[in-house]
Amino acid sequence: MNTSGVSQPNLNAASRKNLFRLRDVYRIYGQEPVAVHALDGVSLDIHAGDFMAIIGPSGSGKSTLLGLLGCLDLPTKGSIKVDQTEITDLEDSERSKLRGNSIGFVFQQFHLIPHLTALGNVSTALLYRELTKPEIKERSLAALEMVGLGERHDHRPIEMSGGEQQRVAIARALVTDPLMILADEPTGALDTKTATIVMEIFKNLQSENRAIVLVTHDLEIAEQMDRVVSMRDGKIVADDLRSERTDALEDRFWEAGKGGKLE
Ligand SMILES: Nc1ncnc2c1ncn2[C@@H]1O[C@H](COP(=O)(O)OP(=O)(O)OP(=O)(O)O)[C@@H](O)[C@H]1O
Numbered sequence: 001m002n003t004s005g006v007s008q009p010n011l012n013a014a015s016r017k018n019l020f021r022l023r024d025v026y027r028i029y030g031q032e033p034v035a036v037h038a039l040d041g042v043s044l045d046i047h048a049g050d051f052m053a054i055i056g057p058s059g060s061g062k063s064t065l066l067g068l069l070g071c072l073d074l075p076t077k078g079s080i081k082v083d084q085t086e087i088t089d090l091e092d093s094e095r096s097k098l099r100g101n102s103i104g105f106v107f108q109q110f111h112l113i114p115h116l117t118a119l120g121n122v123s124t125a126l127l128y129r130e131l132t133k134p135e136i137k138e139r140s141l142a143a144l145e146m147v148g149l150g151e152r153h154d155h156r157p158i159e160m161s162g163g164e165q166q167r168v169a170i171a172r173a174l175v176t177d178p179l180m181i182l183a184d185e186p187t188g189a190l191d192t193k194t195a196t197i198v199m200e201i202f203k204n205l206q207s208e209n210r211a212i213v214l215v216t217h218d219l220e221i222a223e224q225m226d227r228v229v230s231m232r233d234g235k236i237v238a239d240d241l242r243s244e245r246t247d248a249l250e251d252r253f254w255e256a257g258k259g260g261k262l263e
């Protein structure tokens with residue numbers, strides 16, 4: 001862990017492109033005296049190539065942080081830069097465009113559209129691109145093939161297992177070739193065997209041009225990531241690289257879970 005106050009891995013980070021730069025970010029819900037300080041002064045750099053877990057007890061701010069990284073929400077105060085762009089200065093429409101072009105989101109409950117096929121669901125991510133229908137179909141099929149579901153492209157969510165539905169959701173997140181894939185408990189609704197398959201897909205999606213950030217409650221999943229950021233009470237309390245990790249992660253889990261639930 002570094003001591004600069006800014007959460008950033010020190011290994012090779014300088015040589016990799018900085019995708020996201022958060023400085024002194026606060027997210028406060030509601031008004032005093034009942035305000036909730038969901039993020040309480042977070043500074044974090046995320047680089048191209050990062051394969052990162054965010055862990056911490058329930059209520060520690062993980063989903064809030066992911067929502068800010070995904071440009072779904074804005075901080076109460078603080079700076080968030082994507083490349084050189086300060087996203088808090090953008091108009092809503094510009095921020096939506098940035099999100100559509102640069103970020104893929106995967107949720108615990110898949111969030112697929114029930115009446116659309118797998119192909120239809122993946123295609124929704126490309127609807128606002130200037131692409132022809134055949135181009136959309138070709139790219140969407142290629143994304144489904146990347147998650148091993150090319151042959152099931154005409155199935156609706158109800159005709160697929162939970163693991164398959166999550167793979168469709170991952171295909172939808174990656175079809176735009178985003179700079180960053182964000183996933184909030186992507187294996188939380190899956191059994192262990194299916195979770196392993198989904199984790200293999202995330203591993204295969206690693207690229208030096210892209211960051212992958214997963215929120216998880218699962219120590220076994222966090223252990224497979226190159227970088228683990230631990231949160232507690234809206235703050236980042238540790239930032240560990242696999243290369244520097246010994247057997248400390250289990251302790252970190254325990255520490256992160258102090259004062260809260262960490263299943
Ligand atoms: N829209 C909201 N309005 C008010 N408070 C909120 C809102 N969203 C989150 N919070 C509060 O902010 C804090 C952080 O919530 P967040 O969802 O980020 O936690 P989390 O670490 O993702 O938890 P979990 O592991 O249970 O998903 C919690 O105290 C939560 O109750």
Ligand SMILES: [Mg+2]
Nearest residue numbers: 062063064184
């Ligand atoms: Mg959450």
